[in-house]
Amino acid sequence: MIVVTAPTAKIGRRVVEQLLDAGEPVRVIVRDPQRLSPTVRDRVEIVEGSHRHAAAVDKAFAGADAVFWLMPSDLSAPDVMTSYVENSRPGVEAVAAHGVRHVVGVSALGRGTAVADRAGHVTASLAMDDLFATVTNYRALANPTFMDNTLRDIRTILGAGLISGPLAPDRKLPLVATRDIGGAAARLLLDRDWTGFAEVPVLGPEDLSGNDMAAVITDVLGIPVRYAQVEAASLEAAMLSFGASPGMARAMADMATAKIEGLDEGVVRTTGNSTPTTFRQWCTEVLRPAVDAVRP
Template identity: 25%
Template sequence: MSTITILGATGQVGSQTVNNLLGKGHNLRLIARHADKLQQFADKKGVEVHAGDSFNSDFLASVMKGSDVAMLMIPTNLLAENTAAYQDEIGKAQIEAIRKSGIKKVLFLSSVGGHTEEHTGIVAGLARQEIRLKKLEGVDVLILRPTYFMENFLGNISMIKNMHINGSAMSADKQFPLIATRDIAKVIAEKLDQLDWEGKSTLPLLGARDYSMNEVTRVLGESIDQPALSYVQFPYQQAKEAMVQWGISESVAQAFTEMSEGINLGYFNTEIRDSSSTTPTTIEDFAKTFAHVYHLN
């Protein structure tokens, strides 16, 4: 039995990770800015809910103190006026909390592209945090680098319904690995359960295989009885302007646009696919979830 601190338990990956760990006998300390967002876990055996400011290293350290391991991440703030400054502030607070708490094992949820700040946009802040974590002395750090989430395509449902196309700034033909968040959560839960890493290590998570946006669009289109659904690559500036119109800050929209360009240029296709980095869910599997959500709206 371990005491596990989890930051980001309200997110897609974090919430599924918690569900995978429930019932395994661990003590789970869940961190959120507001306690009500973790209400679904509050009455579960072995769960503690801690509400506080993730920029406050003293608060984070108080929760992490005495834990065997902490799962950390830098959540995306779509409204950040300066996304790089936001990422660095929260990242540095986590480093301080690790030092203050004396915790000896950390699992950090990064991303493919976390090996470099160049041409990676929103992921550049994760790359900087990876560097900080690797400099820590006496702390075993496991960095997970999952690829692009299949669930991101759920955000395109409105476009498909209203414009009758699927689209983004990513190339139509370039193949790129895709992963389901449930597969990420499964790996994280296994790692937090086993605590089998030492020193500093990195594990990419690349889904079942690589796909092009044309192929993804065909599979998703067939799942909603639209086999002729087509994919359109938007110009970078047009994609950025659309995000700003949706309410995303200029800084974050620019960072996402740079990420799309980096994907097209191959900066996110550097990880090696092997048995440890390959996960089971295919885009055909995910299409069932996509179709279900599509027909709910």
């Protein structure tokens, strides 16, 4: 039995689909089972609740061979350590109590870099990884920025022909599609011939700058789009406007500053950590349909 947390999120949904396609028994923890697709809902065992809560993970992890762990950011938390580490403690304790042998978690690039201890969300994610690694065999999917974050820019793409970010326009960094992260997680869960702790970088197929991304979006959507650099501090104000606590908003700015200072540049791309989905393919298959759905 493999337990999947956050099964309605982009990554978790892909993990569930691939495990079911492989014929694995799957149990999910979900707040609202109606958010699962009918085809999935009829094929999985459901534990209703939040994996932040001890009762839910204790019930879900009983008899489990492996767990996929994705801890969403909690904007209401006072700080990132609470959001990722403290909210994960019930899961860690349940893994230990039930003797779950393998856990695959969604994490981030940055371990070993000079800025890893002041990188906001990433710093807390790495601490979460360390917590799980004390009780079981653990693989941390070390991810860069998600291509899917571009979906947040649909309004400005259509309204102003603009995407934005804290990096210089020509600064190239890795990007990854969430569906490829889900694929990497499923492979580790299906082939559990591994022990101990290790990071598994998931880098995407190429490094891209903001200008590169804007050029691809322009070509795919057929409308002019440009990239604009914004101050990292502006992300803090934006997060506050979305209802984030001051601590969580500050952490977003800290992560952006750390990326500017090299957080995502500590791992060299190889054939083993490169993933298949290009940004052009993602824009064609994901962004364009999303834009078309709201385009006047």
